[in-house]
Amino acid sequence: MTGYYGLTTWIGKLLTDNGLDVAKSIGFVLAMALWGIPGFLSAAYLIERLGRRYCLAGYTIGAGIAAYFYGQSAGTVELILAGSFLQFFFFGMFSSIFAYTPELFPTRSRGAGVGSATALGRLGSVFGPIAVPFLLSFGGTGLVFSTSAVLFAIGALIVITRLPETKDAVLEQIH
Numbered sequence: 001m002t003g004y005y006g007l008t009t010w011i012g013k014l015l016t017d018n019g020l021d022v023a024k025s026i027g028f029v030l031a032m033a034l035w036g037i038p039g040f041l042s043a044a045y046l047i048e049r050l051g052r053r054y055c056l057a058g059y060t061i062g063a064g065i066a067a068y069f070y071g072q073s074a075g076t077v078e079l080i081l082a083g084s085f086l087q088f089f090f091f092g093m094f095s096s097i098f099a100y101t102p103e104l105f106p107t108r109s110r111g112a113g114v115g116s117a118t119a120l121g122r123l124g125s126v127f128g129p130i131a132v133p134f135l136l137s138f139g140g141t142g143l144v145f146s147t148s149a150v151l152f153a154i155g156a157l158i159v160i161t162r163l164p165e166t167k168d169a170v171l172e173q174i175h
Contacts, residue, residue, distance in 0.1 A: 001121040003148035003155075004090060006128030007067060014141055015079060028076075032083040036091030043095035051167035052103065056096035057156040062089035064152030071145020103166035 015025040039059070047055045066089050070082035105113030135144045 001124030002128040002131070003063070003067065003124075003151040004093075004128065005125040006132050007070075007086070007145065007148050008090075009129040010132045010144070011083070014144075017141070020076065028080055028083070032080060032087045035084040035088040039088040039091030039093075040095050042088075043092035043099075046092075047096055047099055048167070051165045052096065052100035053159055053163055053165045056093065056100055057159045059089050059092035059096055060152050060156040060159065063093050064149040064156070065089075067145045067152065068149040071142045071149075100163075100166065103169075103171055104163065106172060 012022075012025045012029050015028060016022055020028065043055060043059060046058075050058070063086060066082055066086035070079065070086050073079045073082050101117055102110055102114050131147075132144055135147055139146075
């Protein structure tokens with residue numbers, strides 16, 4: 001959540017800092033966000049084919065790679081291309097998270113588990129946008145996006161190494 005909200009909150013400003021006027025920035029952000037639709041749809045398909053864990057980890061790694069390249073982009077075309085991939089992977093990542101997270105908790109504590117996980121994630125949605133100006137002042141746009149890429153890589157590593165696969169599982173038996 002820290003990486004996602006940090007980037008999406010500031011993406012318009014980062015585009016204007018790269019020479020685009022505000023109106024064009026808004027248009028480009030909208031065009032990039034439309035790539036989220038295929039991200040949602042592909043995740044809905046892949047989560048049942050690959051499993052929840054690999055789907056979530058794959059989209060999270062994809063978001064990290066796209067974030068890194070977005071931060072390294074020098075021109076408008078590169079920014080739009082990397083930003084479109086970034087949105088595709090963001091939306092796939094969120095589709096996977098919201099399908100997978102409830103399956104990680106037993107029925108008796110599912111509401112509390114998902115609520116707690118979501119609340120903790122929301123802390124990241126507060127800290128991400130706050131961290132961006134500090135990262136910009138220390139290392140510029142590249143540092144902002146590289147930091148997010150590292151956060152996404154850590155998240156994917158945790159998913160792969162610490163969480164169970166729930167595809168085709170009887171949820172009460174995996175806990």
